[in-house]
Amino acid sequence: MNIRIDDLDRKILGELQVDASRSLDEIAKSVGSSKTPVWNRIKKLREAGVIRNQTVNLDPEALGFEACFFVLIRTSEHEAAWQDSFLRALQERPEVQEAHRLAGDIDYILKVRVQNARAYDAFYQALISEVRVYNVTALLSMEEIKSTNALPLG
Amino acid sequence: MNIRIDDLDRKILGELQVDASRSLDEIAKSVGSSKTPVWNRIKKLREAGVIRNQTVNLDPEALGFEACFFVLIRTSEHEAAWQDSFLRALQERPEVQEAHRLAGDIDYILKVRVQNARAYDAFYQALISEVRVYNVTALLSMEEIKSTNALPLG
DNA sequence: TGCAAAGAAGGAAGAATGTTCTGAATGATC
DNA sequence: GATCATTCAGAACATTCTTCCTTCTTTGCA
Missing domain, CATH: 3.30.70.920 (Lrp/AsnC effector binding domain/regulation of amino acid metabolism (RAM) domain)
Structure with missing residues (x-):
């Protein structure tokens, strides 16, 4: 269950926290990488449980x-x-x-x-x-x- | 800014709260409707501010x-x-x-x-x-x- | 009751995005 | 310095999103 999280992972998570609806291309551009590594890392972080789920925030x-x-x-x-x-x-x-x-x-x-x-x-x-x-x-x-x-x- | 929210809207929001990464087809099936009305309602709810944003939940x-x-x-x-x-x-x-x-x-x-x-x-x-x-x-x-x-x- | 308006279902089509694959580059180990 | 493993960038394919249209049902009103 332990997983090594580097700086690029943290950047990706930071972007997803702000807006998880953006496309992989946009996120890749924001963090200074390309689509493949971003996709692989998100998948890895999801499987490791670092990313729990994806939800919408509603106005109560x-x-x-x-x-x-x-x-x-x-x-x-x-x-x-x-x-x-x-x-x-x-x-x-x-x-x-x-x-x-x-x-x-x-x-x-x-x-x-x-x-x-x-x-x-x-x-x-x-x-x-x-x-x-x-x-x-x-x-x-x-x-x-x-x-x-x-x-x-x- | 006021918006009428009916039962189908609430069902859709309920699904999105649980998992916002599912496809429109799946959500439509879950709430007993089809793609077009679900898409129109999500758009309406977003524009009205009922849906604020879409994020990921991380493991602190x-x-x-x-x-x-x-x-x-x-x-x-x-x-x-x-x-x-x-x-x-x-x-x-x-x-x-x-x-x-x-x-x-x-x-x-x-x-x-x-x-x-x-x-x-x-x-x-x-x-x-x-x-x-x-x-x-x-x-x-x-x-x-x-x-x-x-x-x-x- | 009947009519008009609004919304829903279903499908089609183009655009955008997600997902997989491959060759090249990078870095680590011995 | 050679080899191995890992990662990256870009291409290629698959899926989904988004828009539009037609038909049908429901709703609201006279």
């Missing part, structure tokens, strides 16, 4: 998702069985865009995207009925200042 | 980004000039993947992706030297349980 508000919450969760339960059911609940809920297990006194953080505050409450009620949590704090986003999942490869 | 750890922090920021300054310089600082820093202005006693939350803890400290020092902040709490992610920016269109 245009599709009716007006509310975004960051949810800080504390729990007193740390057994494997509890954790398994918690993780499964998060995976199954499409409102949960991100979930991280944290170090420190807060155990988990979630990013939850929903239509409105009522939809968040429905999500919250469903979650706490499925798994026991000790303390939940919801932070409501008023403005999305920046949103990208591009890595700084420059 | 494979590229050496082993640390992810959520940063909670409180500030006592709420003037426009301070806010402008703060926003500009966030936009310019590629480590900042997400930035939200919040309601409540915490003013901002950031998601910061860096190589390691030392790189985070460098980022932190640079940030507080640029803009005054009252209080900063960093939450260190131990495990990325879930990560997607797909909207629940089903």
